[in-house]
Amino acid sequence: MSLLKKLQVPHVFVLLAGVVLVCSLLTFVVPSGVYDSETKIIDGHERTLLKPGTFTHLDKQFDVGNLLLGKEIETETDKATPVGLHGFLTAIPRGMERAGDIIFFIFVVGGVFSILTRTGVITAGLARLLDKFGNSGPALTMVLMTVLAVGGSTLGMGEEFIPLVPIFLLVSKKLGYDRIYGMALVMLAADVGFAASTTNPFTVCVAQGIAELPLYSGLPLRLVFFVCALTLAVGYTLRYGAKIKADPSASFMPDDKFEIEASEAQEKFNNRHLAILISSTAIFAFILFATQQFGWWMADMAGGFLLMGIVAAIIGKLSIEDSVDAFVVGMRDMVVAALVVGFARGISVVLEDGQIMHTIVYGAASVLTHVPKYVAAVGMLFFESSLNLLIPSGSGQAAVTVPLMAPLSDIIGISRQTAVLAFTSGDGFSNTIIPTSGVLMAMLSLAKIPYGKWVKFMFPLFLMLMGLSSLFLVIAVAIDYS
Secondary structure: OHHHHOOOOOOHHHHHHHHHHHHHHHHHHOOEEEOOEEEEEEOOEEEEEEOOOOOEEEEEOOOHHHHHHOOOOOOOOOEEOOOOHHHHHHHHHHHHHHOHHHHHHHHHHHHHHHHHHHHOHHHHHHHHHHHHHOOOHHHHHHHHHHHHHHHHHHHOOOHHHHHHHHHHHHHHHHHOOOHHHHHHHHHHHHHHHHHOOOOOOOOHHHHHHHOOOOOOOOHHHHHHHHHHHHHHHHHHHHHHHHHHHHOHHHOOOOOOOOOOOOOOOOOOOOHHHHHHHHHHHHHHHHHHHHHHHOOOOHHHHHHHHHHHHHHHHHHOOOOHHHHHHHHHHHHHHOHHHHHHHHHHHHHHHHHHHOOOHHHHHHHHHHHHOOOOHHHHHHHHHHHHHHHOOOOOOHHHHHHHHHHHHHHHHHHHOOOHHHHHHHHHHHHHHHHHOOOOOHHHHHHHHHHOOOHHHHHHHHHHHHHHHHHHHHHHHHHHHHOOOO
């Protein structure tokens, strides 16, 4: 714990750029290699999958013109090129290009929530909610965290919650807690749900499709796991809240004045607010339905949110000028949060450029084949958790690792369902602490919480969640989970 107290972390952009630089340097020393791949349609989406048993090492070739200026060279098929100065400097812009759909989705949703705020529905609704629960912070905490966790577990919601951070900070302030408590209400709840996945289309469904398992199979054990993980997270948050209520200096940010910009209008919740709330909820529900039934993705969802903003502005009787101004303000507030996603994506760009991503996966698979199956199952968990630092994308990590972990589980003697559980929990829980998680860093920037402060709060719980995951993996192996 003393080490965590000394932890000082630079600005998120500096931190992520540093990780990109380190990964670029690793492409010079880590052996390059590649698996053969094939393209398949998994759950309605095209996925590029690796073929187990096809890994081959690649020699490295060096060219000064390429390393410094990105000069095109005739690359031999059996050789890889390390990432030089040009590759490092262009990795982040290319990462932004690849994450463009998510970046602009965040901008749009931020603008729409700003319109909703301008109508007064959020502050009035929040006041109504606080009146209903009175001074019962624990009760409200349990309700809010459960709702968000269910959204993460069933629908894979994560980026959608980024613009909600200021709202949950306001809830935390009104209940007498600190910024970290407000952050935990939204980020921790959503991520625990995302990790303890029941029907998450971006992780468990993709992984089961790749592993050739029936979609949504093995649900009973995952439901129990979800309940246990959520109970642990809620209990940890409530304990922290009670601690700082009794002694404000016990907060991880004791010197923070917790001043937030929010509308303090005392307008009571009325029929107009109710109409906006109902229409917004209905549109949001349809967006979630469309992602499942029609294969909607970021651009489609952004369009749905734009409709939500337009309807809210009409019902709220906002002028065109007010609506546009609110939308621009909301987008402006999302600048850092959105760009963080692009910075984080730059990491996978350099690993792919230097062709060392597959080498990392191959090394882990080679180790897991030589240990007992209980140890191997837990080893899969920690491997997936570590790899998430480099591939902070659930579906992306599934496409890289599950094609190897599924047949590997056959060799080891554990079920493919167990391998999927190791993937979902390993990919998910680490998102609460890794600095390459775009969602985490975006939320921290909005909440104005230093990364080091959040890690001090979150790391003990992260270890508990990993311990819980290990326990369930041991159970899964024991009962031959299928």
